[in-house]
Amino acid sequence: MPELFHRKIERTAIGFVLAIIAAASVGGLVEIAPLFTIHETVEEAPDMRLYTPLELAGRNIYEREGCYACHSQMIRTLRDDVERYGPYSLAVESKYDHPMLWGSKRTGPDLARIGGKYSDLWHVTHLMNPRDVVPESNMPSYRFLARTPLETADFGMQLAAMREVGVPYTDDMIANAARDALGQATPDSDFSAGVVERYGEKTQVSAFDGVATELTEMDALVAYLQVLGRLTDAAYKQTAASEKAPGSQQ
Amino acid sequence: MITELTSSERQYAAVILVVMAMVGVAMAALGRSDPFGVHGVIVLVYSVGLLFLVLSSFYAPEPRTDRQASYYDDPIKVGIALSMAWAVFGMFMGVWIAAQLAWPTLAFDAAWSTFGRLRPTHTTGVIFGFGGNALIATSFHVVQRTSRARLAGQISPWFVLLGFNLFCILAVTGYVMGVTQSKEYAEAEWYADLWLVVVWVTYFILYLRTLARRKEPHIYVANWYYMAFIVVVAILHIVNNLAVPVSIGHAKSYTIWAGVQDAMVQWWYGHNAVAFFLTSGFLGMMYYYLPKRAGRPIFSYRLSILSFWGITFFYMWAGSHHLHYTALPHWVQNLGMTFSVMLLVPSWASAGNALLTLNGAWHKVRDDATLRFMMVAAVFYGLSTFEGSFLAIRPVNSLSHYTDWTIGHVHAGALGWVAFITFGSLYTLVPALWKRDAMHSAALVEVHFWLALAGTLIYVFAMWNSGIIQGLMWRTYTEDGTLAYSFVDSLIAMYPYYIARAFGGLLFLLGALVACYNIWMTARATPLIAGSQLDLPDRRPATGTAPSPAE
Numbered sequence: 001m002p003e004l005f006h007r008k009i010e011r012t013a014i015g016f017v018l019a020i021i022a023a024a025s026v027g028g029l030v031e032i033a034p035l036f037t038i039h040e041t042v043e044e045a046p047d048m049r050l051y052t053p054l055e056l057a058g059r060n061i062y063e064r065e066g067c068y069a070c071h072s073q074m075i076r077t078l079r080d081d082v083e084r085y086g087p088y089s090l091a092v093e094s095k096y097d098h099p100m101l102w103g104s105k106r107t108g109p110d111l112a113r114i115g116g117k118y119s120d121l122w123h124v125t126h127l128m129n130p131r132d133v134v135p136e137s138n139m140p141s142y143r144f145l146a147r148t149p150l151e152t153a154d155f156g157m158q159l160a161a162m163r164e165v166g167v168p169y170t171d172d173m174i175a176n177a178a179r180d181a182l183g184q185a186t187p188d189s190d191f192s193a194g195v196v197e198r199y200g201e202k203t204q205v206s207a208f209d210g211v212a213t214e215l216t217e218m219d220a221l222v223a224y225l226q227v228l229g230r231l232t233d234a235a236y237k238q239t240a241a242s243e244k245a246p247g248s249q250q
Numbered sequence: 251m252i253t254e255l256t257s258s259e260r261q262y263a264a265v266i267l268v269v270m271a272m273v274g275v276a277m278a279a280l281g282r283s284d285p286f287g288v289h290g291v292i293v294l295v296y297s298v299g300l301l302f303l304v305l306s307s308f309y310a311p312e313p314r315t316d317r318q319a320s321y322y323d324d325p326i327k328v329g330i331a332l333s334m335a336w337a338v339f340g341m342f343m344g345v346w347i348a349a350q351l352a353w354p355t356l357a358f359d360a361a362w363s364t365f366g367r368l369r370p371t372h373t374t375g376v377i378f379g380f381g382g383n384a385l386i387a388t389s390f391h392v393v394q395r396t397s398r399a400r401l402a403g404q405i406s407p408w409f410v411l412l413g414f415n416l417f418c419i420l421a422v423t424g425y426v427m428g429v430t431q432s433k434e435y436a437e438a439e440w441y442a443d444l445w446l447v448v449v450w451v452t453y454f455i456l457y458l459r460t461l462a463r464r465k466e467p468h469i470y471v472a473n474w475y476y477m478a479f480i481v482v483v484a485i486l487h488i489v490n491n492l493a494v495p496v497s498i499g500h501a502k503s504y505t506i507w508a509g510v511q512d513a514m515v516q517w518w519y520g521h522n523a524v525a526f527f528l529t530s531g532f533l534g535m536m537y538y539y540l541p542k543r544a545g546r547p548i549f550s551y552r553l554s555i556l557s558f559w560g561i562t563f564f565y566m567w568a569g570s571h572h573l574h575y576t577a578l579p580h581w582v583q584n585l586g587m588t589f590s591v592m593l594l595v596p597s598w599a600s601a602g603n604a605l606l607t608l609n610g611a612w613h614k615v616r617d618d619a620t621l622r623f624m625m626v627a628a629v630f631y632g633l634s635t636f637e638g639s640f641l642a643i644r645p646v647n648s649l650s651h652y653t654d655w656t657i658g659h660v661h662a663g664a665l666g667w668v669a670f671i672t673f674g675s676l677y678t679l680v681p682a683l684w685k686r687d688a689m690h691s692a693a694l695v696e697v698h699f700w701l702a703l704a705g706t707l708i709y710v711f712a713m714w715n716s717g718i719i720q721g722l723m724w725r726t727y728t729e730d731g732t733l734a735y736s737f738v739d740s741l742i743a744m745y746p747y748y749i750a751r752a753f754g755g756l757l758f759l760l761g762a763l764v765a766c767y768n769i770w771m772t773a774r775a776t777p778l779i780a781g782s783q784l785d786l787p788d789r790r791p792a793t794g795t796a797p798s799p800a801e
Contacts, residue, residue, distance in 0.1 A: 020482065023559060024478070024562050026567075027563070064429075079725075164504070165505070
């Protein structure tokens, strides 16, 4: 008699709590644990590169400003999603994302493959006042990014913390983090060669906000936006899409 | 309030606050100019402020010796006040950011006032500030009355309540400074999360110890729900917030979860924050205050059991429906969808149980706006759980996901269910707690009811319309097989609905202000009723099981 059984466990607080824990644990265990053990969950992508210190700083600004509240970074396996934004997102593309920024709402468009679609100048103009380039936009203005210097002193610690959670940054990358951030936003400087050497040929070196003499938060955010969807070409290969990855040399 | 504590309890309280103040100093020293340092100063000011309160009554006379013969209601009263203060704050932020979506220049030229930073102040303010304080306050009330025993602690109820509010303050002040984990509904950073674990474990122990003192052999159904709320929220909170801070002096941390696994953990958390914070806890309220106000027993004990275990078991599977058509493996999406649909059964069991309890009391629903609040809450609970199961079906989700339909669904639940059951419960609780005949003004409760209902309906209809239009525009093709609308076309179509939504939210905020005034006047102005001494705990030895290990 289930009712009699229930009458019994209702009489003991500890027993009731244990029963709650047992009932509530099953779903999470069954759905989450296998995601770490089933190999196909995350695809292979040998060409996957890491975020540079400047891009990681931009990513942190993207989080800090709550951009994820209005922009997704997850193109679904739906025809209209793919035709509007590009090949659908693969799990491997966010495997170094702590946390993921897939988002849950599109008040603005998806940004998973925004990298390379617009010029640096467009992004800067848009972030300064979105209505200057998209008159109907309801996005906030981010002028303060351009007047806020980028703090690079702790970039080594940021990379080291990322390594703690499993992202394979090398000692060399950690030691040179602040220098690489400056180098990526200062083309033709002594530092810019180093960042390309450490993070790969496809690293974009640019005076992102148009001013090469000073590193601002605008530099970092634009550098991050420009790398979105370009850490690996896996999605373009997987879907056999006719279009090429933006900026790919193939 | 301090005078209710013995002098040794006042000493304990002072010691706890001095330790907290020292932690604040250490945080400020370690963090320096980092927001972590600012939060150290906030912890310091908060602790010293409370310490000042304790010390101001430190040498007051000892409390009367028979205080064990009465219920411990002071923390509940403060909890209600805090809950209403957070309601006004959180709803105001909601109206502001809703207005920003319609009029984007409605911000200052400064980082803190952008939509992205203010949005979590709204969600945290209403979910944790308003909802959390209401849950703590009502749980303290319900567990004492249904166990006929006084709370099992003198300082710990204050520690739980005020510690929880410190967490909320750290969270909200963090967002405007740019401190966030960016995990939705778990934005607060690692140190605030650690603090919440301390507070929550204290809450759990206090609740169990109070139940162990009960004079009833059985634990009443409302307590099942409050217990599930406390236990499962702890599990969710700890797992989702595992992170490595950049350093001990940095507010910033990196979550240990990455990419697809992080997405699953986050929405396992996110959906069950809805389940165990916004549903389970508030069902606890409903199972006590609704029958109390209606003067009728719960319709069916068996439905209560079915519904409770159904919710506790099924909900934990449902989170993956937030990730349909994403890079999450299909088998997990399908499990999430299946369990989300099955979830309708226990959800409607509770909604039906509540509405059938009102059989024989429908004339009271007509006349009494307080009971009507709770009736409408049960209806909205039924509607939004149906909508939730519906939206979790993959093809439906392909239309609704990423659109305002989700926002409409959430607010049907948050306004129509959570806020309505809370206001109904508070209007029942406040007169009882302050030992008054009734609320200061029944007419103002009526005004609040209609403001809240109109606000909710305007809000929800606006978002249903905008969401469906948005979803359809995104997938409309021309005859040539190309997408018919640009993204900006769909945004332009949203503006009228964004204005309507902000107006609906404004009405709801006005209703909350009316409630604040009414509660204030009830606590301050009306004379005491006679015979209030009857609301007392049972002094016989506990008939519950042996004291829990917590003791």
